Amino acid sequence: MSQTKAALRQQAKEARSLLSPSEIAAHSAAITRHLLDLLNGFKTVMAYVSKSPEAETKDLIVALNRRGIQVVVPIIERETHGLRLSYLPDPSVLVPSTFNVPEPIGHELPARPADVEVVVIPMLAFDAEGNRLGYGAGYYDRFLCRYPHPMKVGVAFSSQQARSIPADENDVKMDYIVTEKGIIECNGRGAVEKYK
Numbered sequence: 001m002s003q004t005k006a007a008l009r010q011q012a013k014e015a016r017s018l019l020s021p022s023e024i025a026a027h028s029a030a031i032t033r034h035l036l037d038l039l040n041g042f043k044t045v046m047a048y049v050s051k052s053p054e055a056e057t058k059d060l061i062v063a064l065n066r067r068g069i070q071v072v073v074p075i076i077e078r079e080t081h082g083l084r085l086s087y088l089p090d091p092s093v094l095v096p097s098t099f100n101v102p103e104p105i106g107h108e109l110p111a112r113p114a115d116v117e118v119v120v121i122p123m124l125a126f127d128a129e130g131n132r133l134g135y136g137a138g139y140y141d142r143f144l145c146r147y148p149h150p151m152k153v154g155v156a157f158s159s160q161q162a163r164s165i166p167a168d169e170n171d172v173k174m175d176y177i178v179t180e181k182g183i184i185e186c187n188g189r190g191a192v193e194k195y196k
Helices: 002-017 021-039 058-066 139-146
Strands: 044-047 070-077 082-087 118-122 151-155 176-179 182-187 190-195
Touching: 021 058, 021 118, 021 151, 021 176, 021 182, 044 058, 058 070, 070 139, 082 139, 118 139
Parallel strands: 044 070, 044 118, 118 151, 151 176
Antiparallel strands: 070 082, 176 182, 182 190
């Protein structure tokens, strides 16, 4: 299974690498619009802070803050293989940190996982059933196994979709997947595509 996952990760990376900077910007803007529709009405949202060439989340974070939605970002703890959380009212404090992921180092405002209503998660590859492949370190899976209550929203470009992602008991399914094409609602009966 791990070989299959490794191959799927490589295929998704190659597909994403074919996108030009202007395509990434346009796709990211569309993803932000879809996410803002989906996240309307929530009070506290945890969102990943993007690094190139992921779907860009800075505009999303700014827009959520403007709407009065509290934004929480993860901080990677390599020692514990876990995530600690910080509120992010001001994205200008972000600096490249672990794995080159921007984090509010030195400007942390601790947040409680119990207060998070939605988690917006980066995906390297995904399928329409809500299965996700990350980068392989398992930080989000461990976090979501420990705190299963938030709504889980995976984000990627549509070109990163696979026909099927092998999943084991430690893999956490997404409730929604958002790409530039729209929103896929994932449930027990399969996926209902809500592409706009």
